[in-house]
Amino acid sequence: MKIGMQTWGSHGDIRPFLALAEGLQLAGHDVTLLITCVDSDAYAGVTSASGVNIRIVASPVITPEQGAEIGWAIVNARDPLKQMSLIMRRCFGPVEEAMFDAARELAAESDLVIGHYFMYPTQIAAEHAGKPYVSVLLSHAGIPSAYSHPLGWPRMFNGFLWWLTRRLMHRTLSPYVNRLRARVGMTPAKDVMSEVWLSPYLTLVGVSPQICERQPDWPDAWQVCGFLDMPNMQLEGQLTDALLSFLSAGEAPVYMTMGSWMPPDVADQRDALRLLTEAARLTGCRAVIQASRWAECGVQSDDRIMYVAAAPHHLIFPRCAAVVHHGGAGTTQSATLAGKPSIVVANISEQEHWANELRRIGIAGKLTRRRSVTAKQLAAHIRYVLDRPALSAKAGAVAEAMVHENGVATAVRLISARAQETI
CATH class of the missing domain: 3.40.50.2000 (Glycogen Phosphorylase B;)
Known part of the structure; x- marks a missing residue:
């Protein structure tokens, strides 16, 4: 199976995708991984021992001088929504077009697409091409449940807190998401968290079960695979x-x-x-x-x-x-x-x-x-x-x-099993 993967961010966003790509390639799949690194060109020379096709897209996004100024602006913003807006505007927006073009090409040549949850260009490209899409979350903070919320309030408040969280997230991110959807003739997303971040096909949470327990009210498509880890990389x-x-x-x-x-x-x-x-x-x-x-x-x-x-x-x-x-x-x-x-x-x-x-x-x-x-x-x-x-x-x-956990092996098993049902 030809699998296309795409990620964006810093080393902590890229390393898990390299680990998963290697695991899928070793399992017999033909994997292409697109990487956009915000703050470094360190991945320009990265190669895969198993044969993963690695492509670098629009990296780095920012210069060291910009990084210092942007970093302090984000830290001092305090409001999480303002922080996210700054990240979108300064670290994502400048390369959105290049990432979307690469994502559309990736989706066209793949049987299945896997994306970093934040990568709405990847999700849109996969949906537009009619390809199954797997979302990978590297944190469990954004997964709605009646049993938990990041604020840690009593459970009776979780329903309201998630309603408010989803509403505010959508207000912040939907202009970016729906602009791209409109560009390719797709209807607007009504809830970014449930329609973009969380895939109804398969959503993998790359967090150890020792930290993140799968909640009873999650759909079957949302699974905790564990930490997407790999041996020490040469660049490390x-x-x-x-x-x-x-x-x-x-x-x-x-x-x-x-x-x-x-x-x-x-x-x-x-x-x-x-x-x-x-x-x-x-x-x-x-x-x-x-x-x-x-x-x-x-x-x-x-x-x-x-x-x-x-x-x-x-x-x-x-x-x-x-x-x-x-x-x-x-x-x-x-x-x-x-x-x-x-x-x-x-x-x-x-x-x-x-x-x-x-x-x-x-x-x-x-x-x-x-x-x-x-x-x-x-x-x-x-x-x-x-x-x-x-x-x-x-x-x-x-x-x-x-x-005793193996996040990559678990993720590969879940992806392969889901693909066998649908592809």
């Missing part, structure tokens, strides 16, 4: 000799990263490093701090703190005591899979949801927000986690369960 690098020496020289450090939300420019990255460094000093812990341009920021590693441009999470997280991170889907699940408690410094509402979920299952403390956190506050949150062995013990137990 290896642990350097210097880092290995640091890890061996003392107690397990706290790993500190802002992931794709680390400001790309030197001035803002210097400020972020100052926050993380001071927090580590105040906590009294050893730390590995990740920042792509740390060498330009005037900091120096010592026996307590080591700065790295990057380190593969699969290799470094298991050797740490805890992980300070931004609450991205990939980093969150990588830290959880490594059996380490988290301290989340969230930038946007989806990351706040991840922080609250980790706290709910007992492997993190309270969330902090990037726009307001101080070094003293962050140090207190780190110390809270380090001083509570129960958090580490629970994180280890969750990881032990996750180790």
Whole structure:
């Protein structure tokens, strides 16, 4: 079967699709994957060991200078709908046309189409071509249920909260979605969440069942497949000799990263490093701090703190005591899979949801927000986690369960079974 896949975003949005594409290709399918990376050209040279046809579309979307300005605008917007509008206007809109053209070509040549839930150009192209469409969600925050809502209010309010959430999301996103639908002669979508984000054919939630339970009122088409993970990628690098020496020289450090939300420019990255460094000093812990341009920021590693441009999470997280991170889907699940408690410094509402979920299952403390956190506050949150062995013990137990999951294999099985019924 010819399968066309398309994703957009940062590393955390792309890596799961690479993992799934490899799994489908190894299962005997002919897979093409389109990638649009918002903030990097790192994927230009990526190849597939199994033969996946990888095409890069309109990447990167923004420059480092634009990334710094856009990032702070999103963080300071506070309102989730304003944050989403900024992302749409600055990070998605500029390449919408190129992605839609690529999606239409992809749909025409494929038997089945798989898209990142946010990729309405892919969904529209598949529907217009009459091809089955699978939506992949990398977070469970946007799946309506009478049993849960991201705000965590009493269950009796969930019906109203989801009605309001869907209405506000549709008001924000429908102008973009329906403009493209009108362009190809399709009727307007009446509810973006249920008609675009969630596919009635098959919707896969790429989150570990240890974090996301499938709710009783979900349709059969909505399935939790688990974390879409894969072995360390070449572009993610290896642990350097210097880092290995640091890890061996003392107690397990706290790993500190802002992931794709680390400001790309030197001035803002210097400020972020100052926050993380001071927090580590105040906590009294050893730390590995990740920042792509740390060498330009005037900091120096010592026996307590080591700065790295990057380190593969699969290799470094298991050797740490805890992980300070931004609450991205990939980093969150990588830290959880490594059996380490988290301290989340969230930038946007989806990351706040991840922080609250980790706290709910007992492997993190309270969330902090990037726009307001101080070094003293962050140090207190780190110390809270380090001083509570129960958090580490629970994180280890969750990881032990996750180790026995295989999100890619489950997703491949669900996709293949659904296709056999319909294609």
